[in-house]
Amino acid sequence: MAAKQGAVTSWGREVSSGEAWARVESAATPEWRKQLSSWWKGVTDEGVLLHEGDLEADSLVVGPRPLVVSGSVRLKGLLEDGHAADHTLLVVLGDLEVENVATVSAMFIAGNVRIRGLLFGDSLGDDVFSVAGGLKARALVEEHHHLHVAGALDVDVLVGSKLTAPGKPRQKLEPHEALLRGAFTVEEEDEDGVVDSTLDRKGLLEKLRKGKPVLADTRLGPVEKAIAAAKEKVAKGEKAPRIGLSLKKLKAIPEEIFSLTGLEGLTLDSNPIEVISPRIGELRALRSLSVERLPVSTLPDELCRLPALKKLSLRYCDKLTRLPEAFGELESLEELYLDVTGLDGFPEVLTRLPKLKKLWWWRFFKTPPKKLQVLVDGLGRMPKLTHSGFFQGEVANLPTNLAPLARLKQFKLGLEKIPATEVRRLEAALPPGRLHVGY
Numbered sequence: 001m002a003a004k005q006g007a008v009t010s011w012g013r014e015v016s017s018g019e020a021w022a023r024v025e026s027a028a029t030p031e032w033r034k035q036l037s038s039w040w041k042g043v044t045d046e047g048v049l050l051h052e053g054d055l056e057a058d059s060l061v062v063g064p065r066p067l068v069v070s071g072s073v074r075l076k077g078l079l080e081d082g083h084a085a086d087h088t089l090l091v092v093l094g095d096l097e098v099e100n101v102a103t104v105s106a107m108f109i110a111g112n113v114r115i116r117g118l119l120f121g122d123s124l125g126d127d128v129f130s131v132a133g134g135l136k137a138r139a140l141v142e143e144h145h146h147l148h149v150a151g152a153l154d155v156d157v158l159v160g161s162k163l164t165a166p167g168k169p170r171q172k173l174e175p176h177e178a179l180l181r182g183a184f185t186v187e188e189e190d191e192d193g194v195v196d197s198t199l200d201r202k203g204l205l206e207k208l209r210k211g212k213p214v215l216a217d218t219r220l221g222p223v224e225k226a227i228a229a230a231k232e233k234v235a236k237g238e239k240a241p242r243i244g245l246s247l248k249k250l251k252a253i254p255e256e257i258f259s260l261t262g263l264e265g266l267t268l269d270s271n272p273i274e275v276i277s278p279r280i281g282e283l284r285a286l287r288s289l290s291v292e293r294l295p296v297s298t299l300p301d302e303l304c305r306l307p308a309l310k311k312l313s314l315r316y317c318d319k320l321t322r323l324p325e326a327f328g329e330l331e332s333l334e335e336l337y338l339d340v341t342g343l344d345g346f347p348e349v350l351t352r353l354p355k356l357k358k359l360w361w362w363r364f365f366k367t368p369p370k371k372l373q374v375l376v377d378g379l380g381r382m383p384k385l386t387h388s389g390f391f392q393g394e395v396a397n398l399p400t401n402l403a404p405l406a407r408l409k410q411f412k413l414g415l416e417k418i419p420a421t422e423v424r425r426l427e428a429a430l431p432p433g434r435l436h437v438g439y
Contacts, residue, residue: 011060011067012051020048020068020091027093028110028132032150035130036091039106043089054094063088063105072096072111078208081105087127095133102208103129103145112151113137118215120208121145122201125162139178139215140169143199157218159199174247175199177222183207183214190267195246223248227256234262242288246270258282264308269293278302292316292337301326313337315362328352339363340393345371346378357386364393364415373399380404390415391439398422402429414439 021040024033044066054071063083072094073079079096081088082104095111101119106127115137121129122143134151142160153167157178163169175184176197183204188196207214220228223245230241242265243257250271257266258279266283269292276291281302289306290313297319304326312333314320318341328349335358336350350356359382361375376399379388388405389412396419405411405426411434413423427435 011055012049012069014047014065015050017044017048020044020050020066023050023068023070023093024091029150032108032110032130032132035128035148036108039089039108039128043087043106062090062107067091069093073098075099077211078102080209081107100208100214101129102205103127106130109133118208119147120204121147122199135165139218141175141178141199141204143201157215171218171221173218173222178216178218179204179214180207180216190244190246193244195244223250223254227254227260230260230263234260239264242266253277253280255279261285264288266290276300276303281305284308287311289313295319297321299324299327305329306332308332311335315339318342318363323347323349325349331355334358336360337362340367340371340375341365345374348378350378351381353382354384356382356384359385359388360391360412361389362391364390364395367393367395369397369399373401376402376404380407386410387412389413389436392416394418395422398426402426406430406434408434410434410436412436412439 024036047065049065049067051067051069054074055069056074058075059077060075060079061083062081064085066089068091070093073092073096075098078100079098080102081090088105090107093110096109096113098115100117101115103121104123107129109131112133113131113135118139118141119129119137120141123145125144128146128148130148132150134153135149136154139157139159140147140155140163142162145162147163149165153165155169156171158169158172159175159178174197176194183200184197185200186194186197204214226243226245230243233241241263243263244267246267246269248271250273252273253268253276261282262285263283264285265288266286267290269290271294273294274296276296276299278300280300284306285308286306287308288311289309292313293316296317301324304324309330310332315337317339320339320342321344330353332355333353334355336356337360340361341363372395379385386409388408391414393415394417395415406429411430413426413435423437
């Protein structure tokens, strides 16, 4: 065993596997002992360190020998395992109380566990943290590491999915929502902040070993945090804010949003919201709205009457087959993103939009030639339109008549696959310099 500063300390006397198991046989439940037995064999063949009674220390690193503690373990700092061995084993026959845990091997606790901070488990699905009693912790963070709790669960946050327990954590969050910078890797970030992340195993371990904070304030969920931050800006008299609520598993727009009547930007992408509340019409200062990848089949008329709305994105809304007649009342709309796969054809209501300058069509997959021609013809009936384009997907043949596009200042072609001959034909149909290939 090694102490926090690297000084070697003998945490117990060496005993045989059989002698140590005799202590285990009277602990916890048969189910817990049965699970432990599958890890016991092979790991304990060369002997076990047995600590009699309670173990109290600043920190503890388990390995290479398995350690059995007949009493409870109380640590001021970090409990860590995996030292100098591929697999190690910690068995505590009493309770465990610790600041943080970082485990890459197996830990079995016969009593209750109290973790004042975070438990981090990372073993590619090979190992387990098993508790026969209850578990209380601020956060459980697992990277393919099994967490088994037989008793009561009192956990604020879970990052991961491999938790087996009779209860549930109060929140299930992504790494960037639960951890501080340096403990996660940003996978996707937009103007509203980080929207996708993965654990930074090395960064998280380094912070834990140095005793640095790793947990973000999780008393409020990410949605509540965003709303609270917006309210704070308004209270300070700052410019009306924007709120990003992408990938938040929302089934409806939070009611608190509608109290932010000065809100200028709202992003709701990739949420299972099937119905947009008519209360959206209360956000009369809204200038930008993105509802991409929402499974909506209709838009409320109230959305179509937002007086300040300049930009609207309906990309990947493939259940939206038509736009409502009230859509023509969007008097300030200048830029619009639409999903081709859902729409029946060209929405004629677009020709009534007085300020629409940019119309971007997305997702061309097995789009019939007739539908392509309908879209191109529709663009020709929009005298205020200056920019348009086809994005994402593939097209084997462009429409026969491309003349309606000639009046545009720019046409963008951002398809993954289109014959070079069709690109040249489009280029010839437009005035010089008007075609832009790419996003």
